[in-house]
Amino acid sequence: MRHAALPLLLTGLLAMPPDARADDEVTIYRCTDAGGALTLRDTPCKAGEAAQVQTMVRPRDPPPAPAAPPAPAPAPATPASAAAPPRVVYRQPPRPLYECVTPDGETYTSETPEGNPRWVPLWTLGYPAAAYPGGHYRARVDTTSGSVSGSVQVGGGHRPRPPAGVVGYPAGTWVRDACSALPQQEVCARLRDRRYALDRRYNSALQSEQHAIVNEQRGIDARLANDCGD
Incomplete structure (x- = not known):
């Protein structure tokens, strides 16, 4: 048990504060009594103990690491109005029917x-x-x-x-x-009915008629999007 505690004792001696040492050297006394017990100490051995003296350089802690620079302050948030100009959408009024x-x-x-x-x-x-x-x-x-x-x-x-x-x-x-x-609600209903009728007519129409049907459907779709929110 004494031999197992020697490394801890040595570490404690080396870690003693500077005011316990006269200079940068540390003297370690290895003392063995009559019973063969080994003791490490920083003072001379007692009378009757076999002594071994060893001088070591006192270990020093490394210099403290420099303090981390403070984190830069976050940039002020840019208002959305300043980041991009507002988007202006021109919407035509509903066309009457x-x-x-x-x-x-x-x-x-x-x-x-x-x-x-x-x-x-x-x-x-x-x-x-x-x-x-x-x-x-x-x-x-x-x-x-x-x-x-x-x-x-x-x-x-x-x-x-x-x-x-x-x-x-x-x-x-x-x-x-x-x-x-017609009221606007009725206008939207009739436009949707016309769109549906064109869909049914397209499958049985001639190829020359299908082109005209598609063009009319595009016009109805644009009007439904602008006037009826479809």
Whole structure:
């Protein structure tokens, strides 16, 4: 047990504070008594003990490590408004859709409140017709209101022919159907119905028709995204 404690004793002696030593050297006494017990000490052996003296250099602790530099202060947070300019999104207002009714009671939708204006001669509305010699007549069209005054050439294929026995008619006019704006919710519903109808029609359409269907679907999709949030 004494021999096992010798390394600890030696370590304790070497670790003694500097004021217990006169200089940097440490003297170790190895003392053995009459019974053969070995003792290590820093004072001379007692009388009657066999002594061995050894001088050692006092160990010194290494110099303290330099203090770690302080961590740099975190950079102030940059406001989001200063980091990047705000994103400006221009959104168009919802486009209206109108429901129009023809004189025959048929309904259809139109992008404008004008509906589908049609030019008709006045005699179709009950106005009297008059014949003019020669069979050729002139007409003046008001581009603002669409009304026609004067007379037109008889026999034009793209305009209604007068009744039998009437050679010409003096004037015509534009007929506009009654149109009313639909609520925005109804507009979105009809756009979705039209989109669905185009999907069903696409599979049975000819290749030339499919291209036109795709273009119309793209327009409906853009309008649904902007006006209806789809």
